[in-house]
Amino acid sequence: MTIPMTELDALPLLARLSHTQRAAIAGVSRIETYDQGVRLFDEGGLADQCWVVLSGCVTIDTAVPQNGRMVLQSVGAGELVGWSWLVPPYRWHFGATVVTPTRAAVVDTAELRRLADDDPALGYQLSLILLDALLNRLQATRIRLLDLYRNPS
Amino acid sequence: MTSWVPTPCRVVERTVETHDCVTLTLRPVTGSLPAFRPGQFAMLYAHGVGEIPISVSGIPADGTLVHTVRAVGAVSRALHDAAPGTVIGVRGPFGTAWRLDGVEDLLVVAGGIGLAPLRPVLGHPSRRTVLVAGARTPEDLLYAGDLLALSDVDVVLTVDRGGHDWHGRVGFVTEPLASIPLDPERTTALLCGPEPMMRFCARTLLGRGVPAGNIQVSLERSMQCGIGLCGHCQLGPLLVCRDGPVTGYPEAEPLLLAKEL
Numbered sequence: 001m002t003i004p005m006t007e008l009d010a011l012p013l014l015a016r017l018s019h020t021q022r023a024a025i026a027g028v029s030r031i032e033t034y035d036q037g038v039r040l041f042d043e044g045g046l047a048d049q050c051w052v053v054l055s056g057c058v059t060i061d062t063a064v065p066q067n068g069r070m071v072l073q074s075v076g077a078g079e080l081v082g083w084s085w086l087v088p089p090y091r092w093h094f095g096a097t098v099v100t101p102t103r104a105a106v107v108d109t110a111e112l113r114r115l116a117d118d119d120p121a122l123g124y125q126l127s128l129i130l131l132d133a134l135l136n137r138l139q140a141t142r143i144r145l146l147d148l149y150r151n152p153s
Numbered sequence: 154m155t156s157w158v159p160t161p162c163r164v165v166e167r168t169v170e171t172h173d174c175v176t177l178t179l180r181p182v183t184g185s186l187p188a189f190r191p192g193q194f195a196m197l198y199a200h201g202v203g204e205i206p207i208s209v210s211g212i213p214a215d216g217t218l219v220h221t222v223r224a225v226g227a228v229s230r231a232l233h234d235a236a237p238g239t240v241i242g243v244r245g246p247f248g249t250a251w252r253l254d255g256v257e258d259l260l261v262v263a264g265g266i267g268l269a270p271l272r273p274v275l276g277h278p279s280r281r282t283v284l285v286a287g288a289r290t291p292e293d294l295l296y297a298g299d300l301l302a303l304s305d306v307d308v309v310l311t312v313d314r315g316g317h318d319w320h321g322r323v324g325f326v327t328e329p330l331a332s333i334p335l336d337p338e339r340t341t342a343l344l345c346g347p348e349p350m351m352r353f354c355a356r357t358l359l360g361r362g363v364p365a366g367n368i369q370v371s372l373e374r375s376m377q378c379g380i381g382l383c384g385h386c387q388l389g390p391l392l393v394c395r396d397g398p399v400t401g402y403p404e405a406e407p408l409l410l411a412k413e414l
Contacts, residue, residue, distance in 0.1 A: 012332065059323065071315045074322035078332035099320055139353070140325040144313050148347040149265035149289040151173050153225045 003029045003105050007054060013078055014052075016129060021122050028111035033103045040081065040096040047084035047092050049109050053077050056102025060094045069095065073137070080133045085109035156380050159198045159242025160186060164235050165217065170295050174266065175233050176210060176221045179241060185216055186243060190250035191273035192371065192399040195220065196379045198242030199231035206247070206376040206394070207232070208270035218243065221269035221295065247379040249399040251369060256280055256341045260363075262326055262354050263287070264346025268295045270371055270398075271345050276303050283307045283333060287326040287346070291319045309333065326350065330357045337362035344402075345371040352409050355402050368402035370409075 008014055008022045008029075017025070031054075034040070040051065043062060051058070058081050060073040072094065075081050081104070084092050116123030166178035189195070189209045197220060198204040205228045211219025224233035235241060251274055253259070259282045263271050268286050272295075275282060284306050288294040291312050300308050309329045311322035322329065326346075340363050344351040351370045358368060374386035374393040381395030389408045391397060 057322065068317065071319070071323045073324050074311070074315075074328075076322065076329060076332060079328075136328065136331050140328045143325050143327065143349065143353055146349060147289070147313070148350055149287070149293065149313065151223065151225060 002026070003031050007031075008105070011052065011078060013080060013129065013133070016125055017122075021119075021125065024115055024119075024122065025107065025112065028115065029105045029107045031103065032106050034098040034101070036098060036101055038098040038102075040098065041092045042095045043092055045092050047082060047090045047109070050080060050082035050085055050107050050112075051104040052107070053079055053081060054103045054105060056098065056104070057100045058096050058102060058104075059099050060096050062094050069097070073141075074099070080130075083130060083134065085113075086130065156244060156247075159196070159204075159244050160184070161240050162186070162218070162243045164237050164239045164241060167235065167237055170221060171293050173225075173233070174221055174223045174295060176219060177232070177235060177241075178211075178213075179218045179220065179243060180216065181243075182240060186218055187246060188212075189218060189246040191253075192251040192270055193246040193248050194270075194376070194379075194398060195243050195245030195247065196376075197222075197228075197232055198244070199228050199235070200240070200242065202231040203228040204242070204244075204377075205229060205232075206379065208371070208398070209246070210269035210272045212273050221266070221272075223266045244379060247376075247394055248397055251343055251399050253277075253280075253341070258336055258339045258341065259283070260335060260340050260342040260358075261285070262330065262342060262344045262346070264326060264350040265289070265293070266295070267344075267346030267350075267371070271343055272296060274343065275300075275306050278305050283309070283335070285309045285311070285326050285329050285333070287311050287313070287350070289313050291315060291321070325353075327353050327357045330354060331361070335361065335363070338364070340367060342368045343371075344368065348372075348409050352406075355406070365403045365406070366401060369399055370402055370405050371399050372397040372405060372408075 003026045058075045059071045061069040061071050064070045161182040162179035165180045168176040194206045194208045197207045207220045210221040222232045224230040261284045263286045315323040376386040376394040381392040386393040
């Protein structure tokens with residue numbers, strides 16, 4: 001299903017893009033819905049798409065011996081899943097599973113890279129969007145390392 | 154006069170919340186307590202052990218007072234272990250309350266035991282309320298069952314480490330804050346939790362356009378007298394027991410960033 005422009009225009013994640021730039025992204029994207037439990041990708045797999053969650057929740061995980069898949073992070077509405085497609089070797093570093101029924105914009109990242117290469121202004125804005133998402137997640141992860149909620153006793 | 158002399162109150166109910174937190178419902182042995190407002194605290198006295206400040210976590214209309222206590226030190230452990238029937242001394246109310254007049258869109262952000270002072274503001278039908286609450290693990294979430302039953306509150310629960318049975322969010326509270334729908338100008342945000350958590354949350358909200366003056370935080374220091382006399386709770390120009398715990402973020406920010414205050 002093609003993605004309605006109204007949905008892309010309403011996403012705070014893409015607010016720094018012009019309507020025309022969002023339309024270009026819509027041209028390489030589609031809408032998908034996923035049931036709970038669907039596996040989006042596995043660690044080591046080819047990273048050739050990314051997801052913008054419109055509703056629902058996806059978890060990022062990794063396998064730990066004797067513990068199965070350990071959830072590292074949740075990604076909810078308005079947030080981005082997957083950026084291993086951005087730099088070589090284009091392989092997923094972690095896995096991802098849908099944990100509540102989810103609707104997402106799925107972006108063909110080979111086409112997105114081509115758009116960015118052809119239009120450096122779009123590429124620059126996309127880089128800032130990804131950097132912002134990356135910084136937010138890095139900072140949140142650093143704060144979690146502080147273990148702020150532990151009992152001081 | 155409850156400022157100086159503890160009012161004897163009996164524990165009439167004790168609810169185990171987590172492995173180290175309980176909620177105590179207290180009723181005066183005789184007479185009544187002054188009215189508490191959400192955000193204020195009482196000095197709770199465990200006989201023969203000591204007295205500590207504990208925020209009010211419930212203000213029922215039946216004259217009882219509700220406090221959630223985490224066992225951290227000797228006094229809080231004694232309060233935590235107080236069985237129904239135990240008599241506890243109560244002084245208060247002390248400090249400032251959450252400022253809620255005219256608030257339409259309320260964003261409540263809590264970390265760990267920081268949810269306790271915020272619980273009384275939840276579920277007010279005249280305003281839209283979003284709660285974002287974080288904890289270490291699903292087992293450490295306070296009032297989780299009660300929160301999910303609130304019909305007038307959008308609840309987002311997130312934990313640092315989720316187990317295999319956890320289907321909520323895993324991550325820090327700043328992450329849902331960065332993406333939840335909100336109208337920045339209309340939003341009043343109340344933050345309570347570890348100070349670094351409040352700083353990071355405030356920065357996220359400022360980045361989303363919420364005015365600093367619309368953000369309130371609850372500060373914590375070593376409060377002992379409760380009435381601004383002893384100075385143990387001094388934080389820069391503030392005596393937290395008197396000028397706090399609830400403070401506007403514009404006043405609190407430089408104090409939260411200062412070293413050795």
